[in-house]
Amino acid sequence: MRKTFLFMDTVLNKVDAKGRVSLPADYRAIVKETGSEIVCYRSLSSPCIEGCLEDLLDKLATQMEDSLDFFSATQDDLTNLVFGDAKRYPFDSTGRVMLSEKLLKHAQITDSAVFVGKGRKFQIWNPENWEKEEKRIREQVLKVRPSLKEACRES
Amino acid sequence: MRKTFLFMDTVLNKVDAKGRVSLPADYRAIVKETGSEIVCYRSLSSPCIEGCLEDLLDKLATQMEDSLDFFSATQDDLTNLVFGDAKRYPFDSTGRVMLSEKLLKHAQITDSAVFVGKGRKFQIWNPENWEKEEKRIREQVLKVRPSLKEACRES
DNA sequence: TGGTATAACATGGGAAAACATGGGAATCAA
DNA sequence: TTGATTCCCATGTTTTCCCATGTTATACCA
Numbered sequence: 463m464r465k466t467f468l469f470m471d472t473v474l475n476k477v478d479a480k481g482r483v484s485l486p487a488d489y490r491a492i493v494k495e496t497g498s499e500i501v502c503y504r505s506l507s508s509p510c511i512e513g514c515l516e517d518l519l520d521k522l523a524t525q526m527e528d529s530l531d532f533f534s535a536t537q538d539d540l541t542n543l544v545f546g547d548a549k550r551y552p553f554d555s556t557g558r559v560m561l562s563e564k565l566l567k568h569a570q571i572t573d574s575a576v577f578v579g580k581g582r583k584f585q586i587w588n589p590e591n592w593e594k595e596e597k598r599i600r601e602q603v604l605k606v607r608p609s610l611k612e613a614c615r616e617s
Numbered sequence: 618m619r620k621t622f623l624f625m626d627t628v629l630n631k632v633d634a635k636g637r638v639s640l641p642a643d644y645r646a647i648v649k650e651t652g653s654e655i656v657c658y659r660s661l662s663s664p665c666i667e668g669c670l671e672d673l674l675d676k677l678a679t680q681m682e683d684s685l686d687f688f689s690a691t692q693d694d695l696t697n698l699v700f701g702d703a704k705r706y707p708f709d710s711t712g713r714v715m716l717s718e719k720l721l722k723h724a725q726i727t728d729s730a731v732f733v734g735k736g737r738k739f740q741i742w743n744p745e746n747w748e749k750e751e752k753r754i755r756e757q758v759l760k761v762r763p764s765l766k767e768a769c770r771e772s
Numbered sequence: 773t774g775g776t777a778t779a780a781c782a783t784g785g786g787a788a789a790a791c792a793t794g795g796g797a798a799t800c801a802a
Numbered sequence: 803t804t805g806a807t808t809c810c811c812a813t814g815t816t817t818t819c820c821c822a823t824g825t826t827a828t829a830c831c832a
Binding site for chain 2: 497498499501506516517519520522523526527535536538539540541542543544545546547548549550
């Protein structure tokens with residue numbers, strides 16, 4: 463049994479006519495070993511799909527549940543947004559998930575998609591969009607190089 | 618056997634002439650696997666129906682019982698309202714619940730309803746109302762974005 | 773090192789199961 | 803009896819499951 467579970471690497475896969483995509487093998491291994499499930503939702507900040515293990519969202523739900531604040535308005539908004547958009551995406555015996563119309567549209571994905579590891583989460587991008595985004599990020603990082611340490615701590 | 622039980626996603630279903638609605642399949646799976654029951658009540662803050670597992674209300678009751686002086690009188694009143702309004706909603710063999718006149722009226726639901734996941738709870742909205750509400754929430758959340766980041770980083 | 777066998781993987785397509793939904797019969801209460 | 807509620811069956815659609823194929827990566831042996 464391994465100790466760490468990190469979504470890594472960048473993998474390009476095809477999206478077929480039914481909206482199915484192969485989940486990278488490494489990701490599938492994580493799901494199997496943790497006994498959890500993949501959950502996806504529209505990224506709040508970028509035109510991409512974001513995914514993580516259901517465990518992560520469950521932690522969030524437990525925090526809310528235990529906060530002794532059953533009727534908080536702020537919590538209400540947040541939970542609606544997060545859980546209302548998220549959905550389980552189990553993969554079949556060949557390792558594919560079926561992404562919904564809503565997600566594909568948000569990420570402008572048609573016939574192929576790029577999986578990008580982010581540690582505890584991962585993202586799914588339209589290939590061209592990701593190319594631009596990666597370039598943007600690299601430039602941005604170089605620009606703020608001196609305070610790079612700082613920036614990483616934030617996110 | 619899964620580890621986590623979260624109401625998620627946004628699902629639009631029809632309400633037939635008898636007042637019956639299909640409970641989303643994922644929700645039914647949760648009910649079956651937990652052996653609990655769906656409980657619904659009128660939301661205190663919004664024109665919608667709120668639902669959860671009976672287990673959750675039991676937990677709320679326990680919290681009230683164990684830390685009486687911890688809660689404000691207001692919280693106490695709110696809890697009374699919920700328990701006074703809540704009722705079990707079992708589903709039939711085809712997976713449908715029959716929502717009461719009272720609930721439907723409160724949520725202004727006539728011929729279709731939207732189920733919105735909230736983690737340990739879920740809501741049922743009139744489709745048009747939900748559309749407006751979601752827009753409102755998105756704007757609201759973006760406004761307080763920094764604290765959202767905070768919340769996500771935690772988990 | 774080079775070449776081959778083997779396994780893992782991505783992907784296409786079709787069959788089977790699950791699902792939402794309409795309608796009717798049976799049951800129950802006023 | 804009337805109206806409402808529960809239960810069951812029927813149908814069309816969507817989703818899931820499973821088999822087949824080609825490709826890539828890995829392991830093995832000479």
